[in-house]
Amino acid sequence: MYNFLPYAYFQNKFVPFAEATLSIATHALHYGTGAFGGLRGIPDPQDSTQILLFRLDRHCQRLSQSAKFLHYNLPPEKIQEIIVDFVKKNQPNTSFYIRPFIFTSDLGIAPRLHNIEKSFAIYGLELGDYLSPEGVSCRISSWCRQEDVSFPLRGKISGAYITSSLAKTEAVESGFDEAILMNSQGKVSEASGMNIFIVRNGKIITPGFEHDILEGITRDSVLTIAQDLGIPIQERAVDKSELLIADEVFLSGTAAKVVPVKRIENYYLPEHRPITEKLREKLIAITENREPNYRDWVFPISI
Numbered sequence: 001m002y003n004f005l006p007y008a009y010f011q012n013k014f015v016p017f018a019e020a021t022l023s024i025a026t027h028a029l030h031y032g033t034g035a036f037g038g039l040r041g042i043p044d045p046q047d048s049t050q051i052l053l054f055r056l057d058r059h060c061q062r063l064s065q066s067a068k069f070l071h072y073n074l075p076p077e078k079i080q081e082i083i084v085d086f087v088k089k090n091q092p093n094t095s096f097y098i099r100p101f102i103f104t105s106d107l108g109i110a111p112r113l114h115n116i117e118k119s120f121a122i123y124g125l126e127l128g129d130y131l132s133p134e135g136v137s138c139r140i141s142s143w144c145r146q147e148d149v150s151f152p153l154r155g156k157i158s159g160a161y162i163t164s165s166l167a168k169t170e171a172v173e174s175g176f177d178e179a180i181l182m183n184s185q186g187k188v189s190e191a192s193g194m195n196i197f198i199v200r201n202g203k204i205i206t207p208g209f210e211h212d213i214l215e216g217i218t219r220d221s222v223l224t225i226a227q228d229l230g231i232p233i234q235e236r237a238v239d240k241s242e243l244l245i246a247d248e249v250f251l252s253g254t255a256a257k258v259v260p261v262k263r264i265e266n267y268y269l270p271e272h273r274p275i276t277e278k279l280r281e282k283l284i285a286i287t288e289n290r291e292p293n294y295r296d297w298v299f300p301i302s303i
């Protein structure tokens with residue numbers, strides 16, 4: 001189903017992807033004690049000798065911060081250096097996704113983060129559209145997003161994804177494409193692997209960090225682009241009822257990019273989505289290095 005890139009980074013070296021394997025007793029597999037990143041790259045459409053990675057520095061910074069929750073010191077510069085070598089080694093020739101991750105790699109039982117070996121690894125795969133750019137239908141999940149009092153939400157921690165998985169499967173098995181999770185206060189939080197935005201009266205509105213969202217890098221990009229385009233933005237609580245009557249709703253994430261929401265539960269959203277379209281097109285142009293003002297978001301790697 002997936003085309004994996006030929007080499008993985010595993011146990012401090014590059015090995016063929018098929019050789020990067022683990023024991024069934026690996027600690028993180030049982031306890032969700034991992035943290036991961038996910039970033040996209042493309043061959044430079046203007047220069048065949050280059051690969052472009054989107055916001056590499058921010059992704060390395062977030063992963064390094066997530067690693068702190070695992071009691072693992074991995075400086076962003078180190079992550080960046082290995083990702084660059086990974087891309088040079090793999091020489092991808094189509095749109096791809098890189099998954100760098102840290103996990104408790106010792107064998108055996110007892111949930112803990114002290115006195116246990118951790119490892120850093122990377123694999124990659126070819127990736128086109130993760131969700132249909134034409135738009136998706138969403139179910140409001142019966143599962144709530146976790147709270148920071150019981151879970152380090154400022155990290156991208158593997159264990160959190162049981163909730164995303166429950167919500168996504170509940171949505172898909174009941175005929176929807178995606179799930180929207182509320183937080184424990186009943187306010188809109190995010191989708192299973194994307195942040196969420198609504199548009200009302202020409203303004204874009206998105207839940208703030210206090211609504212238990214992941215610190216999405218695409219979310220940050222969308223907010224900056226909107227600001228630069230002169231579109232008013234608000235980071236604030238979003239009620240469920242506001243979601244249902246919004247002029248536009250869209251999701252943002254590295255895998256999904258910017259994807260419009262067509263329907264939420266039994267409410268159909270307008271098909272005219274001028275702001276979503278504008279932001280989506282601009283974001284794609286930036287990732288393809290067609291926007292000189294955003295060159296510092298695009299990291300070129302010579303291959």
Ligand SMILES: Cc1ncc(COP(=O)(O)O)c(C=O)c1O
Pocket residue numbers: 038164190191192193194195213214215216217218219252253254255
């Ligand atoms: C739960 C969750 N929220 C939001 C996002 C969007 O984050 P980003 O734009 O950094 O990919 C992701 C994807 O990483 C995610 O897994």
